[in-house]
Amino acid sequence: MRSSLLRAIALLAIATTVSFAQDTLDPAADPLRRLDPSTRYAVEMLMDSARLARLPYGPLESKALEGIAKRANGRDILVAVRRVFRALRDARAALGPSATADELTAAAGALRAGIAASELSLLAATRNGKPLTMPLVVLADLVTRGVPRDTAAFTIFQLWQRGAADDDFLGLWRSVERDIVSGTNPSVALLNRAREIPAKGPSTAVPPAAGVRPEDAKS
Numbered sequence: 001m002r003s004s005l006l007r008a009i010a011l012l013a014i015a016t017t018v019s020f021a022q023d024t025l026d027p028a029a030d031p032l033r034r035l036d037p038s039t040r041y042a043v044e045m046l047m048d049s050a051r052l053a054r055l056p057y058g059p060l061e062s063k064a065l066e067g068i069a070k071r072a073n074g075r076d077i078l079v080a081v082r083r084v085f086r087a088l089r090d091a092r093a094a095l096g097p098s099a100t101a102d103e104l105t106a107a108a109g110a111l112r113a114g115i116a117a118s119e120l121s122l123l124a125a126t127r128n129g130k131p132l133t134m135p136l137v138v139l140a141d142l143v144t145r146g147v148p149r150d151t152a153a154f155t156i157f158q159l160w161q162r163g164a165a166d167d168d169f170l171g172l173w174r175s176v177e178r179d180i181v182s183g184t185n186p187s188v189a190l191l192n193r194a195r196e197i198p199a200k201g202p203s204t205a206v207p208p209a210a211g212v213r214p215e216d217a218k219s
Helices: 002-014 037-052 058-069 074-095 101-112 117-125 133-144 149-161 166-181 186-194 214-218
Strands: none
Touching: 037 058, 037 074, 058 074, 058 101, 074 101, 074 117, 101 117, 101 133, 117 133, 117 149, 133 149, 133 166, 149 166, 149 186, 166 186
16 A cells, blocks of 8 residues: 555656556557657667666656657657656766665656755765655655745755654655645645654754754744
8 A cells, every 4th residue: 555655656746657648548559659750769769878877767758758648849858858867867876876766766856846966865875774765755746835945855854864754754745735735834834744753763963955944944
């Protein structure tokens, strides 16, 4: 159950879901068949480059399918796919060679949401074997929902340092989403809900994200 929810949240946060195209694309056919030849060739070259670099190439294909479903022109589709490729490459540089495909995909989504590579590196440096996918997915989604980037980054990193687990981040995401839908200011919703998550271990000092003061995150 939790893995299914994680996948659903990740797809939402990084905008790579292709379910919207299932009614127009035959699953048995080439999914990129509706691209013009030059765009398709360029997209496939980027996917090959991702494979060679041991980066996940699924997000590239998904972004192309998203463009097809939205009836974007070939040039715009290629620009979007290139952005995803660069984000995946930057995610690998930020997280290191041990990052999994899911972590890289989530980190790329965070980068595209405006999170700095240095902030991702800080998270990775304190991972101690813990998976990064869930906190990265939630971080990116919070920013897309209107939480200021610095506030979201600082809060997620503080929870990470306090030992928050995947279930904690998932519960935080659900609660903040409900509060925002109910009309609560996104920043207030996040900070209020973050206080409800108990510390599960000693906190390691982490420099706050740029522009965020510790007292802001506690108020």
